[in-house]
Amino acid sequence: MEGAAKGGKDFKPKILAFSTNNISDPGIDLAGSSHMHYPPSVVVISVPCSSGIRPGWVLYALEKGFDGVFIAADGTDCAYLNDCVERTSSISGAAQELIKEKGYEPQRLKMGAICSVCSEPFTSQMKEFSEVLKKLGPARKGN
Amino acid sequence: MSDRRIGVYICHCGGNISDYVDVEAVREAAGKEAGVVVAKTAMFTCSDATQQEIMEDIRENSLDGLVVASCSPKLHLYTFRDVAKRAGLNPYRYTQVNVREQCSWAHTDDKEGATGKAVRLVRAGIARTLLTDSLEPVIIDTVPRALVVGAGIAGLRAAVGLSDIGISVYLVEKEKSVGGRVAGLGSMYPHGRDGNKLISQLVSEIGKRENIVAYTGAEVVEKSGSVGNFNVRVRVGAYKPQFVDLNVGSIIVATGFDTFQPGAGEYGYGTGRVVTLDEFRDLLDSSGGRPVYNGKEIKSVAYIYCVGSRRDSGVEKAKVYCSRYCCNAAVHASLLAMEKNPRIHQYHLYRDMRTYGRYELLYDQALEAGSTFLRFGEEDPPAISGGPGGRLRVSVKDLLTFGEEVEMEVDLVVLVTPMVPRQNGALVDVLKLPLGKDGFFNEIHPKLRPVETVVDGAFICGACQGPKNSSESVASALAAVTQAASLLKKGYVELEPLMAVVDRDICRWCGECGKACPYGAISKEEYQGAEIAVVSEAICKGCGGCGPACPKNAIDLKGYTDAQVKAMIDALVAEWGHTSLI
Numbered sequence: 001m002e003g004a005a006k007g008g009k010d011f012k013p014k015i016l017a018f019s020t021n022n023i024s025d026p027g028i029d030l031a032g033s034s035h036m037h038y039p040p041s042v043v044v045i046s047v048p049c050s051s052g053i054r055p056g057w058v059l060y061a062l063e064k065g066f067d068g069v070f071i072a073a074d075g076t077d078c079a080y081l082n083d084c085v086e087r088t089s090s091i092s093g094a095a096q097e098l099i100k101e102k103g104y105e106p107q108r109l110k111m112g113a114i115c116s117v118c119s120e121p122f123t124s125q126m127k128e129f130s131e132v133l134k135k136l137g138p139a140r141k142g143n
Numbered sequence: 144m145s146d147r148r149i150g151v152y153i154c155h156c157g158g159n160i161s162d163y164v165d166v167e168a169v170r171e172a173a174g175k176e177a178g179v180v181v182a183k184t185a186m187f188t189c190s191d192a193t194q195q196e197i198m199e200d201i202r203e204n205s206l207d208g209l210v211v212a213s214c215s216p217k218l219h220l221y222t223f224r225d226v227a228k229r230a231g232l233n234p235y236r237y238t239q240v241n242v243r244e245q246c247s248w249a250h251t252d253d254k255e256g257a258t259g260k261a262v263r264l265v266r267a268g269i270a271r272t273l274l275t276d277s278l279e280p281v282i283i284d285t286v287p288r289a290l291v292v293g294a295g296i297a298g299l300r301a302a303v304g305l306s307d308i309g310i311s312v313y314l315v316e317k318e319k320s321v322g323g324r325v326a327g328l329g330s331m332y333p334h335g336r337d338g339n340k341l342i343s344q345l346v347s348e349i350g351k352r353e354n355i356v357a358y359t360g361a362e363v364v365e366k367s368g369s370v371g372n373f374n375v376r377v378r379v380g381a382y383k384p385q386f387v388d389l390n391v392g393s394i395i396v397a398t399g400f401d402t403f404q405p406g407a408g409e410y411g412y413g414t415g416r417v418v419t420l421d422e423f424r425d426l427l428d429s430s431g432g433r434p435v436y437n438g439k440e441i442k443s444v445a446y447i448y449c450v451g452s453r454r455d456s457g458v459e460k461a462k463v464y465c466s467r468y469c470c471n472a473a474v475h476a477s478l479l480a481m482e483k484n485p486r487i488h489q490y491h492l493y494r495d496m497r498t499y500g501r502y503e504l505l506y507d508q509a510l511e512a513g514s515t516f517l518r519f520g521e522e523d524p525p526a527i528s529g530g531p532g533g534r535l536r537v538s539v540k541d542l543l544t545f546g547e548e549v550e551m552e553v554d555l556v557v558l559v560t561p562m563v564p565r566q567n568g569a570l571v572d573v574l575k576l577p578l579g580k581d582g583f584f585n586e587i588h589p590k591l592r593p594v595e596t597v598v599d600g601a602f603i604c605g606a607c608q609g610p611k612n613s614s615e616s617v618a619s620a621l622a623a624v625t626q627a628a629s630l631l632k633k634g635y636v637e638l639e640p641l642m643a644v645v646d647r648d649i650c651r652w653c654g655e656c657g658k659a660c661p662y663g664a665i666s667k668e669e670y671q672g673a674e675i676a677v678v679s680e681a682i683c684k685g686c687g688g689c690g691p692a693c694p695k696n697a698i699d700l701k702g703y704t705d706a707q708v709k710a711m712i713d714a715l716v717a718e719w720g721h722t723s724l725i
Contacts, residue, residue, distance in 0.1 A: 014716060021216075022587075029215045032244035040256030043263060043715045044245055047703050048641065052687025056696070057708055065716040076580050079587055079597040080686035081661055091691050 012041040013067040013133035015126065018053050019046045022079060024072035024114035024122070031119035038126040042070075050074045051087035055095035058109055062099055068108045068133045069095075070125065075113035085113075105136055145178035147273050150206045151265065152197060154188040154213035156243055163247040165258040169212065172262045176269045180204050188213050194226050201230035208232075208272040212240040212265045233277035235640065235702065240268035263715045270710040278701060280637035281680045285371035286392040287631050290315065292363055292570070295323020296613050297605030297620040298397035299345040304624035305395075306352045310631055313389050314349075314357040315377055321346060321359060323399055325613055329428030332475040332505060338613075358387065366394075366573050369681040370600030371636045393600045393627040396584065397620060398570065400562040400606040403451040403462065410447055410558055411527045416535050417556045420446075420473055427476060433484040436555055441487065443553040444480065445537045446473050447525055448493040452561035454521075464581050466561030466610040471502040473559040474509045481512050489514045490551050492525050492539050517541040517549060527556060562610040574601060575662060583609045594623040597684060599638065602626050640701055641685030643678045649697035650675040659692035 019025050025046050031038065047053060050073045058069045071092055078084030092111040100106050110132075112125050151173040155161035166184045174182035181200050185193040188211050200206060209232060211223050216239040224234035242261045250257035289305050291298045294316035302312045314321070321342075325331075328338030349355050358379050364386075365376035373394060377387045402421050405412040412419075416436070418426070423444075427434055434441045448470065452462045470493070477489045491514055498506040510516070519525055523540045530536035530552040538550045564582035571578065576596050579585040584603040587595045594602045602623040605616035630636060643656075643665070652674035657665040664682035667674050676698065687700040699705055 016712065016715065025215070026217065029217065029241070029244035032246070032248035035248055035251055037252055038249060040246070040250040040253055040260040043260060043267075044241075045267070045708060045711055045715070047687060047708075048700070049686040049688060052690050052700060052703070054691045054696075054705070054708075056705075057712070060709055061712050061716070064712055066712070079577055079585065080684055081688055082577060083661075087688060094691075 011134060013130050015042045015068045015070055016061045016066045017042055017044045017070040017072055019044045019072045020050050020074050021046050021048055023074045023116055026116040027114045027118035028122050031123050034119055036119055036123045038123040039130050042126050049080045051081050051084050053091055055098045058095040059098050062104050062139045067139045068129055070129055071111040072114035073111050104139055108139055145273055147178040147208055148180045148206050149178050149208035149272055150181035150200050151179055151210045152188050153184045155186045160243050160247040163251050163254055163257050164261045168258055169261045169265055173265050178273050189219055189222055197226050198230035201232050209237045210268045210272050212242045214243040215241045235278035236275045238268045238272045240264050266714040267711040270714040271707050274707045274710055278640040280640055283371040283636045283681055285631050285634055285636055286390055288391045289627050290375055290391040290394045293397040293399055294321035295399045296325040297616040300617045301395050301620040301624050302355050303348050304621055306355050308628045311354040315361045316359045317362055319360050363573055392631045395602045395623045395627055396607055397605040398565055398567055398607040401565050403560040403563045405450055405558055420557055420559045423557045424476055427479050441554045443488040444555045444557055445490045445553045446557045446559055448559045450558040450560050462561050468610050468612040469559045470497040474498055474505045477509050477514050491516045492519055518543045562606055594619055594626055642680055642683035643689050643698055643700050645676045646697045647675055649695050652676055655692040656689035656698050659689045
């Protein structure tokens, strides 16, 4: 990465969104189908259930160069786990502790429930999160 | 360098992708990735011609991995898995990269940004594919018998349907007799046939079939095993109960609904002269001549709709959903009342009239027969007070006359209440079926898999899934029959190998993964003198919830392994912006 882009006016925060195949993916797909825009610096990795996201992956993403990680939580729609909300929240909490420990701002991890028709919530979350990360600047340890 | 041989195909989607993404640049970038031996673009990758071309490439180049960057996997994951399979490549070595819904269409305003993102997504797909293994579906033999829980109209019809296909049925009913709610009903819309006669007809059909065994006063108390081969224990009888063990291949749940009971004093409920629609139906069905309440002829009725439903969740016991059957049922009840007493005055106080589909004719009939319809707003519910001669005075702000205050004196107020989920927590615990936000059983997909549940082999139908009238219940019961039968008639099931796998060398049993698994798929076993975790392939649902619980990172979800996710993260973050790639 070129240093010039870092923190400058052109800084486009790189966001990794963890999504789930059956709940948030259709919502994110719907945003695209409706040609709703969000920054292309947002990329998605899909997993079956948000309760399977490991705190270590969040840290790994920041260490490798992402500026923020978004967890699209299944919420109460999860078809696998009745307590998915609590599980995903606790994973989120553990991940936040972990990144804080390693010197990253806890705000670099954001969680939000995204349902299968949540196109607008997804795009607005991405825009807002992007603004927050712009203020924080590129992720680096020891901030 | 990788010794893998991967083919990558980038779809134009006839412009849906290529208008907003420079697909040639993506192909060029993909071709430079380690392990990629074929990289092509195609106008429509899903076309027959391109499918053929991919299959030829797989064979000629001995490809051991396939990536197609096109639309959402929701559309074509199985299409291309099948292409791989037909060409002799293990279908689980295929990765679909979504560069349409999650790229070109979301960034129609930024071709450079979209192209850079597509490059990264495709690279992540390649990185994942480099780490794929050949997986085989799990094959389980199925038992050609089914359990139907609940013998209301849905359960009875399901039992007959299964029996006719040649599947033996155990029918388990909690009450002392079969028939459920419909057995207690007189004339039903739209044909005016009595509910109890419909049930008698079904019961006589069941009597004719030797391959249906019914247990009444019975409850399912234990379930083990998995799709195709469940062992179920049923408790029959309350005093000196007997236990019956059944072995079945699938389970259909048709446990029906409860009716909402208004709180004491709600619209005067419980103080006399205020009844629910159910109670009013009983009264109508049992009156030979003009309907009478407490010894007095009912000359006028006010129906209040949406009592207990379509309310903000802040209200106690509130149900936010529309119970959908009740507008029809109340309008139909008013027609019955009119039949029994043509001089009756009836007022319908509703919020929105939802006599959908052909039932709109009921509403027309009620209007023509002289029913008066008044509409109130959610914030201005009707008020009820005592009137002269022991009658009730109902006042309402009628939106149809621009908010005019209307008062009427009636002999009876009927509260039109919704269907609510049954409180059958014990059954939920035994079957492990997920409930939706509304408390009814939840299907996997409302449109594409409407009677299947996340528990493979367990199906739901009728009003246990949400409010339905009896024809809708029967339709869903027969849908469940076809799903159960398609599972059982084949004789075996192929399960997606999406499941957790334990690294036997790293794992030392601590039990955390077992605690994290709500399906009981993880147990302890001996391995080379140590205790380690083992995952039952037939029970594991592949949610991955056990992964974060493991303190040693010794448990992985196939297809979503720690190594695969990290490789994707590496690929997604590398060289931001495609201009710097070349």
